Amino acid sequence: xxxxxxxxxxxxxxxxxxxxxxxxxxxxxxxxxxxxxxxxxxxxxxxxxxxxxxxxxxxxxxxxxxxxxxxxxxxxxxxxxxxxxxxxxxxxxxxxxxxxxxxxxxxxxxxxxxxxxxxxxxxxxxxxxxxxxxxxxxxxxxxxxxxxxxxxxxxxxxxxxxxxxxxxxxxxxxxxxxxxxxxxxxxxxxxxxxxxxxxxxxxxxxxxxxxxxxxxxxxxxxxxxxxxxxxxxxxxxxxxxxxxxxxxxxxxxxxxxxxxxxxxxxxxxxxxxxxxxxxxxxxxxxxxxxxxxxxxxxxxxxxxxxxxxxxxxxxxxxxxxxxxxxxxxxxxxxxxxxxxxxxxxxxxxxxxxxxxxxxxxxxxxxxxxxxxxxx
Numbered sequence: 001x002x003x004x005x006x007x008x009x010x011x012x013x014x015x016x017x018x019x020x021x022x023x024x025x026x027x028x029x030x031x032x033x034x035x036x037x038x039x040x041x042x043x044x045x046x047x048x049x050x051x052x053x054x055x056x057x058x059x060x061x062x063x064x065x066x067x068x069x070x071x072x073x074x075x076x077x078x079x080x081x082x083x084x085x086x087x088x089x090x091x092x093x094x095x096x097x098x099x100x101x102x103x104x105x106x107x108x109x110x111x112x113x114x115x116x117x118x119x120x121x122x123x124x125x126x127x128x129x130x131x132x133x134x135x136x137x138x139x140x141x142x143x144x145x146x147x148x149x150x151x152x153x154x155x156x157x158x159x160x161x162x163x164x165x166x167x168x169x170x171x172x173x174x175x176x177x178x179x180x181x182x183x184x185x186x187x188x189x190x191x192x193x194x195x196x197x198x199x200x201x202x203x204x205x206x207x208x209x210x211x212x213x214x215x216x217x218x219x220x221x222x223x224x225x226x227x228x229x230x231x232x233x234x235x236x237x238x239x240x241x242x243x244x245x246x247x248x249x250x251x252x253x254x255x256x257x258x259x260x261x262x263x264x265x266x267x268x269x270x271x272x273x274x275x276x277x278x279x280x281x282x283x284x285x286x287x288x289x290x291x292x293x294x295x296x297x298x299x300x301x302x303x304x305x306x307x308x309x310x311x312x313x314x315x316x317x318x319x320x321x322x323x324x325x326x327x328x329x330x331x332x333x334x335x336x337x338x339x340x341x342x343x344x345x346x347x348x349x350x351x352x353x354x355x356x357x358x359x360x361x362x363x364x365x366x367x368x369x370x371x372x373x374x375x
Contacts (some may be wrong), residue, residue, distance in 0.1 A: 009087035010059035013108035031112035107139035146192035154199035163204035172227030193231030210241035223278035330370035
């Protein structure tokens with residue numbers, strides 16, 4: 001949504017983490033300052049810019065007035081209705097946020113730490129004072145930017161009210177990071193993560209299984225674990241790679257420079273990464289539709305055996321059962337391995353698989369196409 005003259009609405013960027021689905025979105029920067037990662041097209045063709053704090057402040061104040069109006073209407077203490085000049089979509093966004101509890105706010109877009117620390121702290125503090133119900137304020141940040149911040153600067157953001165930073169690590173293998181033009185090194189990721197943790201800000205690192213393709217799969221798994229071991233983030237979230245048309249990575253596939261992995265190879269890669277995580281207390285989360293096993297959720301080190309056991313349980317299934325589950329998952333039917341026990345649904349999926357008998361390459365191609373629907 002675009003802002004309107006007189007702050008009758010507010011801007012919102014294109015994305016936020018799945019775990020921030022219930023958060024109110026406050027846009028403090030536009031787009032991504034790097035915008036060159038080979039796998040991403042989110043901000044393709046868009047220029048990065050810092051928003052004026054005065055404009056952001058005006059929009060937060062509008063959100064607060066909208067929140068007051070929603071509460072008054074719900075209580076029946078306001079019979080005047082919604083002001084005619086307010087954008088209805090923005091008002092509905094605030095109402096939906098309050099209906100969900102009104103407790104979390106997410107700062108957009110890709111790298112809020114690009115703002116000067118004082119300015120970002122001012123925005124965060126204003127959110128806290130404008131919305132007493134807010135318990136959590138989070139944001140995306142690039143490791144390169146965070147590594148340039150001092151621990152004291154990050155502490156100031158935490159003291160202002162910043163609760164968590166979401167960071168797209170993707171991989172800890174330097175040759176792969178260079179190949180995908182991530183614009184950061186493993187050492188910089190470690191420095192950024194350690195500073196954030198020292199500042200007592202919750203850190204969520206995102207790893208992209210499958211990003212190494214068939215060339216760097218093992219190195220991707222092991223070196224990513226090495227970086228995570230040095231950081232010890234609060235959360236490690238898995239985001240399985242899907243090659244998106246129109247990206248530089250898609251061009252590399254066409255040119256034969258990158259060969260994507262199938263679901264089972266990616267799952268073996270995840271197993272190797274988890275088995276290489278040592279000495280940390282991170283929570284592993286598989287909360288994305290692109291991940292084959294959504295049940296991969298546990299706390300290290302106590303849940304390591306459970307996590308590895310779930311993967312081993314999948315690979316212990318007969319070949320046909322694994323194909324049934326993969327197809328059911330990619331069709332959006334299955335979420336858990338236990339779903340295989342639903343006999344009528346299983347028979348339906350088996351019937352579809354019959355059409356692929358003797359043509360495994362077509363099955364793999366169609367499974368990749370189905371996975372691409374979720375991008």
